Amino acid sequence: MKELPLQVEVKSKKVFKVSNLTKTRKRSDYFWAYLMIAPTMLGLFIFYLWPIVQTFYFSFTEWGAFGQYEWTGLDNYKRMLEDTNLIKSFKNTGIYIIFTVPIGIFLSILVAVLLNQNIKGKSVYRTLYFLPVITMPAAIAMVWKWLYNSDFGLLNYLLSLFGIKGPQWASDPKIALYSIIVVGIWSGIGYNMVIFLSGLQGIPKTYYEAAEMDGAGPFRVFFTITMPLLSPVIFFVSIMSLIGAFQVFDLIFMMIGKSSTALENTQSIVYLFYQHAFVLNDKGYAAAIAVLLLIVILIITAIQMVLQKKWVHYD
Amino acid sequence: MERTRQLLTSKTFLIHLVLIVGSVAMVVPFLWMILTSLKTYAESIQVPPVIIPEDFQWGNYKEVFGLLPFFKFMYNTVIVTVLRTVGQLFLCSLAAYAFARIEFPGRNILFILALSVLMVPGQVFLLPQYMIMVKLGWLNSLQAVIVPGLFSAFGTFLLRQFFMGLPKELEEAARLDGCNHFQIYWKIMLPLAKPGLIALGIFTTLWSWNELMWPMIVNSSPESMTLSAGLSSLQGQYLTNYPILMAGSFLAILPMLILFIILQKQFIEGIAVTGGK
Numbered sequence: 093m094k095e096l097p098l099q100v101e102v103k104s105k106k107v108f109k110v111s112n113l114t115k116t117r118k119r120s121d122y123f124w125a126y127l128m129i130a131p132t133m134l135g136l137f138i139f140y141l142w143p144i145v146q147t148f149y150f151s152f153t154e155w156g157a158f159g160q161y162e163w164t165g166l167d168n169y170k171r172m173l174e175d176t177n178l179i180k181s182f183k184n185t186g187i188y189i190i191f192t193v194p195i196g197i198f199l200s201i202l203v204a205v206l207l208n209q210n211i212k213g214k215s216v217y218r219t220l221y222f223l224p225v226i227t228m229p230a231a232i233a234m235v236w237k238w239l240y241n242s243d244f245g246l247l248n249y250l251l252s253l254f255g256i257k258g259p260q261w262a263s264d265p266k267i268a269l270y271s272i273i274v275v276g277i278w279s280g281i282g283y284n285m286v287i288f289l290s291g292l293q294g295i296p297k298t299y300y301e302a303a304e305m306d307g308a309g310p311f312r313v314f315f316t317i318t319m320p321l322l323s324p325v326i327f328f329v330s331i332m333s334l335i336g337a338f339q340v341f342d343l344i345f346m347m348i349g350k351s352s353t354a355l356e357n358t359q360s361i362v363y364l365f366y367q368h369a370f371v372l373n374d375k376g377y378a379a380a381i382a383v384l385l386l387i388v389i390l391i392i393t394a395i396q397m398v399l400q401k402k403w404v405h406y407d
Numbered sequence: 408m409e410r411t412r413q414l415l416t417s418k419t420f421l422i423h424l425v426l427i428v429g430s431v432a433m434v435v436p437f438l439w440m441i442l443t444s445l446k447t448y449a450e451s452i453q454v455p456p457v458i459i460p461e462d463f464q465w466g467n468y469k470e471v472f473g474l475l476p477f478f479k480f481m482y483n484t485v486i487v488t489v490l491r492t493v494g495q496l497f498l499c500s501l502a503a504y505a506f507a508r509i510e511f512p513g514r515n516i517l518f519i520l521a522l523s524v525l526m527v528p529g530q531v532f533l534l535p536q537y538m539i540m541v542k543l544g545w546l547n548s549l550q551a552v553i554v555p556g557l558f559s560a561f562g563t564f565l566l567r568q569f570f571m572g573l574p575k576e577l578e579e580a581a582r583l584d585g586c587n588h589f590q591i592y593w594k595i596m597l598p599l600a601k602p603g604l605i606a607l608g609i610f611t612t613l614w615s616w617n618e619l620m621w622p623m624i625v626n627s628s629p630e631s632m633t634l635s636a637g638l639s640s641l642q643g644q645y646l647t648n649y650p651i652l653m654a655g656s657f658l659a660i661l662p663m664l665i666l667f668i669i670l671q672k673q674f675i676e677g678i679a680v681t682g683g684k
Binding site: 369 | 419422423425426429432435436439443451452453454455456498504506510511521523524526529530532534535539541554557587588589592613617619620624634639642647652653660664666671674675678
């Protein structure tokens with residue numbers, strides 16, 4: 093307290109110098125700021141921002157065999173309208189999203205709520221559920237393909253114990269997509285669970301104590317306390333899961349063979365993008381698919397942003 | 408009293424039951440991977456299946472190393488992962504410090520520009536990135552995987568959040584002592600942002616280790632392949648020889664598994680942080 097007036101005095105003595113000082117200080121500020129952001133901004137510009145512009149441009153071009161391309165206007169976009177493969181890939185991706193996102197979120201909330209109880213062995217459970225998160229999708233796909241194997245796979249063997257003849261999980265065109273969906277859900281639970289768990293830990297214990305005093309049952313507690321207070325986290329996770337599910341590729345690429353009859357019914361938008369861009373050398377069309385993907389994701393995110401006002405509680 | 412206790416134990420029993428069923432579903436694929444990797448081919452296609460192989464076929468692992476340059480894949484993946492992670496931590500934190508703690512003209516516009524990258528799905532960048540690599544003559548080289556991965560809008564955003572939360576007094580004191588911004592960043596801010604750095608580090612490590620599409624596009628020669636793409640080519644060669652495929656898969660995930668077991672707490676907290684912000 094005593095030192096305060098002294099400081100004021102010092103400041104007032106220096107006052108005539110301040111404007112000069114701030115000027116040089118500001119100049120040095122700018123210098124350091126630009127220097128520090130330069131590498132990242134330059135890298136982002138070269139590898140990310142300018143490519144966005146280029147991809148838009150490429151989506152109006154057609155490519156020849158030797159990397160030359162010519163402007164073809166809206167041709168690629170017109171071609172999309174009649175491309176049954178593309179329409180199919182949208183449908184496949186849509187089905188993948190509709191199942192993996194809600195079921196994945198439901199299961200990870202369930203696990204998180206259970207792990208948030210006062211029970212033994214919490215950290216062991218948490219570790220086990222987290223295992224798929226650190227595992228390479230290529231390896232996950234491989235082991236599941238093996239579990240799904242129709243003749244020698246573990247899954248069909250277990251079913252046979254109950255007298256059920258299991259289907260060809262990964263190669264029957266009617267089933268393969270759903271088999272991939274199961275793997276998608278399985279591998280995503282741990283990641284979302286951890287985020288929900290940290291959200292749950294942010295809910296004050298007093299709320300639950302009050303509810304207990306009122307004699308509320310577990311379901312009531314969940315829907316009147318947990319859900320509303322967790323809703324910002326649920327919103328965040330649902331947006332991230334949706335964007336992630338939109339870009340599903342690794343699992344399909346590794347699980348479904350290039351000549352599999354199930355490919356048509358499982359290939360996602362990004363799979364098709366990859367095919368056109370890097371296998372068929374149809375880069376103009378691939379660019380158009382990427383642009384379409386961008387637009388669809390932006391629209392859906394925008395819709396979610398609008399809808400969130402109806403169910404997400406911030407306080 | 409007795410009734411509530413019974414109710415309680417039956418409740419915890421139910422919770423454990425659900426969690427155990429889930430855990431089994433999580434673990435069985437991994438166990439099956441390891442068990443299969445130690446079987447002979449004949450054992451792997453036996454019906455009913457052999458659960459525990461008669462003799463552990465360690466030779467399967469030898470075969471993976473022998474027929475594919477799997478050591479090379481692993482070495483490549485380690486190099487790529489380490490350089491990307493270290494590079495990103497340094498470059499992102501530098502930029503994040505400037506965005507969070509220094510006022511300069513154009514700060515908001517530049518930051519929004521960086522953020523806009525976050526809104527765009529990765530596939531939009533791939534074609535032009537690929538063409539840059541062709542122009543530089545970088546196809547089939549490790550730098551093709553490393554260099555674009557050094558820059559991250561996500562990392563910059565995440566660390567900026569951390570730097571913004573630190574008190575201003577620290578900085579003022581250092582400035583009075585005559586520190587410049589780099590010194591403040593290096594000596595004061597970086598140690599304080601450790602949780603953020605760990606989170607980003609883990610996130611980037613996982614991402615680089617597991618990524619499939621980009622490494623597969625730019626590197627098709629075994630010399631510069633990473634593990635994910637290597638597994639895909641292993642699958643191409645061995646089709647249904649699952650003991651070999653499982654041995655390869657297990658080798659590919661083992662380093663991350665070990666890292667996870669050692670740094671469990673950091674992994675889980677790190678993911679919670681990257682998701683929660």
